[in-house]
Amino acid sequence: MMQRKLKRPEVLAPAGTLEKLKVAIDYGADAVYIGGDAYGLRTRAGNFSFDQMREGVQYAHARHAKVYVAANIVAHEQDLPGADTFFKNVQATGVDAVIVSDPSLIETCVLAAPGLPIHLSTQASSCNYETLNFWQDEGLERVVLAREVGIDEIREMRQHTDIQIEAFIHGAMCIGYSGRCVLSNHMGLRDANRGGCAQNCRWKYDLFDMPQLGEKHELTGVNPDGKKEAFSMSAVDMAMIEHIPDLIEAGVDSLKIEGRMKTVHYVSTVANVYSAAVDAYMADPDHYQTDPAWVDELWKVAQRGMSTGFYYNTPTEQDELFGEERKRPRYAFVGEVQAYDPATETVTIQQRNNFGVGDQIEFYGPGFTHYAMTVEDLFDEDGAAIERAPHAMQIVTLHCPHAVAPGDFVRGLKVRRHAHVRA
Incomplete structure (x- = not known):
């Protein structure tokens, strides 16, 4: 039987900080998108200075990954001065592309930083192949589709255009039309x-x-x-982990994960899961099956319920946050492995959240490695036995019979503590 020719899509992860950029790449992302100090839609994210941008690009390129910079605001008159200098400085850092939505900023980028690839942001609400062809004629390399596009529409687009297609596959859904909310x-x-x-x-x-x-x-x-x-307009999150074959077969070039404001726990987990799924499908598409462990893993960081958004139908009230509480994450990010001594079976952890003796914890690392155990002992940096590690960034050690690696993360099972009720 002839093997089908399939193009592997990139897994594109969010990186709100330099730390998250490195984590996303270490945990399998093929590319990351970041924000600069201006023109982006996440002003509260830990946006990058040009020096940080340059360091991030060097880290990514050394590991065969790419970096894209979001400059996707809807610009007003007062936003335009200085845009040419911004794009020149961005290009000088060596980034692989910028993500833009406003035509004035696109033109400014073309003139100020010739040769810098431009991706059209989802803010432009591209929903048909005629629009994609228009932007390709304008010299753009890629279009990030509106979240309201269905999988059948993507298949039709792919038949009528060869511009790169990027689509959101995981993360928060906006109640406004592709973010156009007032x-x-x-x-x-x-x-x-x-x-x-x-x-x-x-x-x-x-x-x-x-x-x-x-x-x-x-x-x-x-x-x-x-x-x-009370009523809410809040949508549940998108999760396309069970539909990776549809996305690849439809011709999506880049699978985008939302969340530049999210934690390293979220970024590492989601990048790890989708990278594992894409690799598995590309290795053997004819016998591919969704691993239930991937879905369980995503629930460990999900903040809301999960749905497939607009890919297969128009969302209903079932895709809104109302009514019976959905499955919630049971794990908290508690630390990062600094070192492991196989001779003494001792792991050194930099604490990120309170945990202690008796807690159930789980180590996880790149390549979808996992190991769960109960904390039986805990020592501070001076070797003194302690019951809990309550101080942020505290260095602690504990006995771990399974080898783990520096850079692995540790999550702890949340325990709901009930207050005593007086009789």
Whole structure:
């Protein structure tokens, strides 16, 4: 039987800081996207200086990975001065592409940094192949599709264009059309399309029926437990881990993970999972099956429920955060392995969150390696026995009969502690 020719898509991970960039690449990402000190939509992320950008590019390129810089705001007049210098400086760091949505910034980049590849941001809401061909004619290398595009539409696009297609496969969904929301502007005077989103759609709201002037009737939401619940516009997160074959067969060139504001726990876990899934499919597409362990792993960092977004149908109220509580993450990120001594079976950990003797912990590392155990002993940096490690960045050691590696992360099983109730 002839083997099918399939192009391996890149796994593109978010990197809000230099640490997250290195973690994403170490845990399998083929590329990362970051923000500079201007023109990006995540002003509260740990955005990169040009020196940090240069260091990140060197780290990535040494490991055959790429770095893209998001400069995807909707620009107003006051945003334009200095854009030419910004793109020149970005190009000088050696990045592989910039992600832009505003035509004025695209033109500025072309003129100021000729030869720097440009990717069209999802903010441009590209939903058809005619649009993709237009931007290809303008010299762009790649288009990041609107999140509202379905898998059948991507297949049709692939038949009519050869521009690179990037699509979101995991992370937060915006209630606005591909991020074109003005709730934050209206309610908090923070421009969501220039990096200041206040996440108003995640808030809880009282809802009233006002049929006539002077009338006001509260509409109370009731969850399955019979308790009153406020209304929200918050969508659950996207997760396409069970549909990797559809994405690859449809011709998606880059599988994008959302989350530049997320933790290293999230970045390492999600990059690890999707890299494992893509590698498995490319190795043997005819016998590929989704590994349930991949899905379980994603639930360890999921902050909301998970759905397939618009890929297979139009989302309904089942894809909103309302009603019965969905499956929630049971693990907390507690540390990073610094060293392992096989002679004494001792692991040295830099603590990130409180953990201690009796806790169940799990080591995980690049290549989807895992080892779970219960903490039986714990020592501080001076070798004194302690019950818990409560101090951030504290160096501790413990007995671990299984070899782990520097750079592996440690997560702890969350234990719900109940307060004593007086009789």
